[in-house]
Amino acid sequence: MSTLQKNDIHRGRVIDLTHEGHGVIKIDRYPIFIPQALIGEEIEYKVIKVKKNFAIGKLLNVLKESEDRVEPPCVYYYKCGGCQLQHMTYEAQLAMKKEQVVNLFHRKGGFEDVIIHDTIGMENPWRYRNKSQIPVGTNKDQQAIMGFYRQRSHQIIDMDECLIQAPIHQEIMNKVKQWFNELNVSIYDEQKKQGLMRHVVIRTGHYSGEVMVIFVTNGKKFKESNIFVERLQEAFPQIVSIKQNINTSHSNVIMGPQSVTLIGKDTLQDTLSEVEFKMSDQSFYQINTEQTEHLYQRALDYANLQGEEIVLDTYCGIGTIGLYMAQQAKHVYGVEVVQDAIDNAQDNATKNRFNNTTFVCGKAEEVILKWKAQGIKPDVVMIDPPRKGCDETFLNTVLELNPKRIVYISCNPSTQQRDAKILDQQYKLKQITPVDMFPQTTHVETVAQFDRK
Numbered sequence: 056m057s058t059l060q061k062n063d064i065h066r067g068r069v070i071d072l073t074h075e076g077h078g079v080i081k082i083d084r085y086p087i088f089i090p091q092a093l094i095g096e097e098i099e100y101k102v103i104k105v106k107k108n109f110a111i112g113k114l115l116n117v118l119k120e121s122e123d124r125v126e127p128p129c130v131y132y133y134k135c136g137g138c139q140l141q142h143m144t145y146e147a148q149l150a151m152k153k154e155q156v157v158n159l160f161h162r163k164g165g166f167e168d169v170i171i172h173d174t175i176g177m178e179n180p181w182r183y184r185n186k187s188q189i190p191v192g193t194n195k196d197q198q199a200i201m202g203f204y205r206q207r208s209h210q211i212i213d214m215d216e217c218l219i220q221a222p223i224h225q226e227i228m229n230k231v232k233q234w235f236n237e238l239n240v241s242i243y244d245e246q247k248k249q250g251l252m253r254h255v256v257i258r259t260g261h262y263s264g265e266v267m268v269i270f271v272t273n274g275k276k277f278k279e280s281n282i283f284v285e286r287l288q289e290a291f292p293q294i295v296s297i298k299q300n301i302n303t304s305h306s307n308v309i310m311g312p313q314s315v316t317l318i319g320k321d322t323l324q325d326t327l328s329e330v331e332f333k334m335s336d337q338s339f340y341q342i343n344t345e346q347t348e349h350l351y352q353r354a355l356d357y358a359n360l361q362g363e364e365i366v367l368d369t370y371c372g373i374g375t376i377g378l379y380m381a382q383q384a385k386h387v388y389g390v391e392v393v394q395d396a397i398d399n400a401q402d403n404a405t406k407n408r409f410n411n412t413t414f415v416c417g418k419a420e421e422v423i424l425k426w427k428a429q430g431i432k433p434d435v436v437m438i439d440p441p442r443k444g445c446d447e448t449f450l451n452t453v454l455e456l457n458p459k460r461i462v463y464i465s466c467n468p469s470t471q472q473r474d475a476k477i478l479d480q481q482y483k484l485k486q487i488t489p490v491d492m493f494p495q496t497t498h499v500e501t502v503a504q505f506d507r508k
């Protein structure tokens with residue numbers, strides 16, 4: 056326990072960074088975490104929270120600046136919770152992400168000899184998001200506001216520009232917001248759980264330029280929908296699909312289970328390394344297309360396919376990785392829990408004339424048992440789970456299937472490290488590459504190669 060008191064003002068030297076990008080100062084081994092402080096800086100801070108094992112500080116002044124400090128270009132940066140690292144040079148961001156992986160695997164995980172490569176970064180690490188999920192709310196004058204949430208809150212910061220979203224998304228957001236006000240559209244109130252419009256989701260095909268707009272509403276009746284369709288089509292000819300998604304749940308989940316197409320196509324199309332993909336509004340698609348190509352290329356390198364392999368693409372989404380690999384494999388079996396995504400994967404395989412793929416809807420941990428029972432013997436297993444990582448049964452079945460290689464992509468290296476310990480019984484973790492899919496934020500994506508021992 057520390058003798059620190061809330062509201063105390065102190066000076067100190069930042070000695071470390073947490074995975075959330077917070078600077079760390081220690082007083083007699085007791086840590087104080089200070090957002091936006093950088094390693095090596097001498098700072099003045101105010102203690103805002105004191106807990107048994109740590110305290111939180113607010114940066115007041117930087118007395119000696121780090122060379123890694125830059126002026127954040129976004130005017131909302133210090134309020135908005137969307138980005139956490141804009142005050143850091145991009146080189147320092149990439150180094151921090153690698154360091155996080157080194158720390159998790161070399162130091163904490165005991166994988167001392169795994170090769171950890173430098174983070175693959177972007178040439179221009181801005182305006183990369185091909186999917187924006189923008190909450191809609193009202194201000195005190197009951198005017199519609201749109202933007203992103205203040206850090207650790209559901210308070211919307213009204214904004215007209217976000218530097219990590221695709222530029223067309225903010226143009227659409229600004230028009231839609233103006234029309235919500237002009238047409239007096241009912242806006243959802245999260246506290247009262249009343250009102251109609253909850254979110255506007257915008258997706259863009261990075262290479263195709265196609266745009267999909269989804270109005271997420273609390274209920275079916277959206278009486279102004281025809282006006283929005285007409286105005287959007289006139290203002291933005293790139294829009295190929297306008298949808299309404301109905302979400303009447305009062306949870307934090309953005310989209311509900313049911314969507315209707317108001318006009319245009321049901322799906323959006325994009326191309327990755329000459330393979331055409333279509334995706335529906337509910338299907339997962341990597342949000343940074345440019346970096347996805349680096350990520351998949353690295354995964355393909357690690358899989359080292361010679362043309363004769365049986366590949367399992369587990370947690371396959373719309374089949375992107377599987378279809379990448381099908382070009383160099385004998386057969387690819389994909390599994391994914393979202394039916395829409397599997398429908399997309401099957402259509403994508405047909406459209407690209409692949410006849411060596413099978414996509415199955417179900418839980419990876421269950422379907423892999425069925426594949427095992429059917430006698431399918433994979434040479435390579437590709438794993439790309441959500442943040443929580445893999446189910447233990449799933450990993451044990453992979454061990455029983457005993458493939459030559461496992462390639463594991465993760466958007467949460469700490470669950471990947473946990474899962475790597477299970478795979479370690481039979482597989483050597485050879486190398487890991489962090490790929491910066493989310494510049495300006497603390498999120499880290501990695502791709503890892505495991506070879507049978």
Ligand SMILES: C[S@@+](CC[C@H](N)C(=O)[O-])C[C@H]1O[C@@H](n2cnc3c(N)ncnc32)[C@H](O)[C@@H]1O
Pocket residue numbers: 339340341369370371372373374375376390391392393396417418419420439440441466
């Ligand atoms: C990180 S995404 C990867 C998708 C795909 N590999 C890609 O690169 O686009 C994880 C996917 O796993 C799916 N998923 C989540 N839990 C699952 C489970 N238990 N079994 C199968 N798929 C699951 C999600 O719907 C999502 O599409």
